[in-house]
Amino acid sequence: MLELRPCCECCGTDLPPDSREARICSYECTFCAGCAAGVLAGACPNCGGELVRRPIRPAAKLLKHPASTVRKVKPAGCVAA
Known part of the structure; x- marks a missing residue:
């Protein structure tokens, strides 16, 4: 089951479970x-x-399997792989 993490690891932008902006x-x-x-x-x-x-x-389904609330953000932001 996907965790549905709550934010962008690079910039910290909120990404709620229904966001179409999450990658x-x-x-x-x-x-x-x-x-x-x-x-x-x-x-x-x-x-x-x-x-x-x-x-x-x-x-x-979120009622039974809620999204994660653990925020993971890189302190220095991101750089390309």
Whole structure:
């Protein structure tokens, strides 16, 4: 089950569970669309994997399987992989 992390690891932008701006790699590293398309050029800086749009979990399912509240943000921001 995806964690649905709450923010961009690069800039800290909030990415709620229903955000269409969230991008993830296969390890669920999470970034906003701006950072993913900009400085990261579509590649995860942690593993080098492709960044794709994170799916949205239906609101009714969030009651049973809530999104993560753990914020992971790189103190120095991000650089391309």
